[in-house]
Amino acid sequence: MTVQQAEQCADRTACAHGGREAHRRAVAAFLARRNELAGGHGVPAALAHSPVASRQWVSDELAQSARTVEVRGRAAGEEWTGRVWRGSLAAAGGGLVALLLALAFTAIGPGWTAARTCALLAAVLTAAALLAAARAHRARGGLLAPLVGDDNRLSTSRTVAAAWLLFTGYAVLFLALGRIAGAGPVDLGLARGAGLLTVFALGSVTAVAVRRLVLVRVLGRRLQKVRADRPRAADLLCDDGGRACLADVQYVLVSAAALVFAAAELAAAPDRLPELPWSLAVLVAVSTAAYLAGKGAEGGRPVILSVVRAREAGDLDAPIRVGDDIEIRGAGFVPPGAAGPEALTRLVVRIGAVHAHVPLVPVTGGFANPTDSVLTVPLPADVEPGRVEVSVVTAAGVETERVAIDVAD
Numbered sequence: 001m002t003v004q005q006a007e008q009c010a011d012r013t014a015c016a017h018g019g020r021e022a023h024r025r026a027v028a029a030f031l032a033r034r035n036e037l038a039g040g041h042g043v044p045a046a047l048a049h050s051p052v053a054s055r056q057w058v059s060d061e062l063a064q065s066a067r068t069v070e071v072r073g074r075a076a077g078e079e080w081t082g083r084v085w086r087g088s089l090a091a092a093g094g095g096l097v098a099l100l101l102a103l104a105f106t107a108i109g110p111g112w113t114a115a116r117t118c119a120l121l122a123a124v125l126t127a128a129a130l131l132a133a134a135r136a137h138r139a140r141g142g143l144l145a146p147l148v149g150d151d152n153r154l155s156t157s158r159t160v161a162a163a164w165l166l167f168t169g170y171a172v173l174f175l176a177l178g179r180i181a182g183a184g185p186v187d188l189g190l191a192r193g194a195g196l197l198t199v200f201a202l203g204s205v206t207a208v209a210v211r212r213l214v215l216v217r218v219l220g221r222r223l224q225k226v227r228a229d230r231p232r233a234a235d236l237l238c239d240d241g242g243r244a245c246l247a248d249v250q251y252v253l254v255s256a257a258a259l260v261f262a263a264a265e266l267a268a269a270p271d272r273l274p275e276l277p278w279s280l281a282v283l284v285a286v287s288t289a290a291y292l293a294g295k296g297a298e299g300g301r302p303v304i305l306s307v308v309r310a311r312e313a314g315d316l317d318a319p320i321r322v323g324d325d326i327e328i329r330g331a332g333f334v335p336p337g338a339a340g341p342e343a344l345t346r347l348v349v350r351i352g353a354v355h356a357h358v359p360l361v362p363v364t365g366g367f368a369n370p371t372d373s374v375l376t377v378p379l380p381a382d383v384e385p386g387r388v389e390v391s392v393v394t395a396a397g398v399e400t401e402r403v404a405i406d407v408a409d
Contacts, residue, residue, distance in 0.1 A: 019076040019077075020079060020080065023072035026073075029065070029068075030062075033062070035365075038363050052323075055361065062341060062360045063345040063360065067342060069340075074229065077229045081138075081139065081140065081142075085134060088142040099120065100120060103116045115178060118178045118181055119270070121177055122174040125173060130143060146162065149211075150215075151226070152227050152230065152231060153231055153240065154235035155211075156237075156248045157209075157210040157291070158207050160203050160206070160252065161206065164259065165203075168200050171196075171274060174270070192275050195277060196262060196274055196275075196276050199280075199281055202285060202288050203255070206291065206292065217296075223298070224299060224302070224396035225240070226240065226337040241339065242336075243336075245294065246294070247291050251287050255284060261280060262274040262276055301332060301398055302332035302333055302398055303332060303400055303401070304329070304330040304400045305329050307328050307329070308327050309327070310326060310327040319406065319408040320379065320408060321385075321409070322380075322381055322407065323381065324379050325377065325379070326351075327375070328349065328377070331373055332372065333347065333373065333374075333375055333392055334370060334372040334394070335395065335396050338394065338395040341367075343395040344360060344367065344370055347375070347392070348392070349393075351383050351388055351390050352383050352388045354382050356380050358370045358376075359378075379407065384407070386406070387405075387407075388405055390403050
């Protein structure tokens, strides 16, 4: 399937089935084209005699197809945002029904009490406030809008802070309604709620600190961030590359366990703030410290370790000349989240005053070039012989330090 056929197919699908299906089909077309070119099929006969020309043609063909995938992915992400807003209504309604059933089942025997009425009314008021906020931000994902970071991924720190904010606000509203209904005195003493307030403060401060830490490290070129197509639930437990992150996992699990304990305390004693033991608060504090340490240690700027002449089997050893392939060895050329074809096409090697795009070399199931540690690029004809500086600009826009090489006549 040619790139033009893939675009026409994606356009028809977008009209008939929506952006998500169009993106899926565009990805399938790209993968089929990549595997076809990796097997040596589909290259014009006029270019078959020249390895350099055929490689460049294959790279340009894949880059054009990758741009189609990127456009379809962006459209699918916008469509997904609309579905999230509609899903917010279903989630709020489902939560209220679940709470009503739980209150009804636990009322068997003791009977329905004023505390249960206050709990249900507090949930209705909280859901109404959330839906109003979601409607105001429906173009940005509804309820997910405040939880999405600048890189269009779900933020772990923001989600944990929002969970504690939601629970604390619900607990105070529940106690206030109980007081209005005359259910009895309400205990809001600091001695009892100190643990809950400490954990709430930790979550809020962590969310602000992480945002500042990431911003400073990105601007200082010590962290590479590539924007995602759309937020995913896996972002809460994984790094930008989709791999499970221990710091994130332990932070979410410990916070969730503490939140469940606080909810159980509120249900057992509906006349006072939940009392979190200091041992649990300290556990959350240790987990938060580990999460912050992990955020401060992740990532790193790309670095060039060496630049050598790429040598094919049977070639004689020789200096680098114009037209030769150079092999750039280092680390961090493909940051997490930039392994997709559309991001790989943005890799650029600056050789002197010339900006050379790194060619895509397909193999079955992936790409042989570029990789995170090795880039192979032909030395352009516009490069003058002599001392030339080489640097790499990644898909995140971060440039490495320049390394000087000697180009022979």
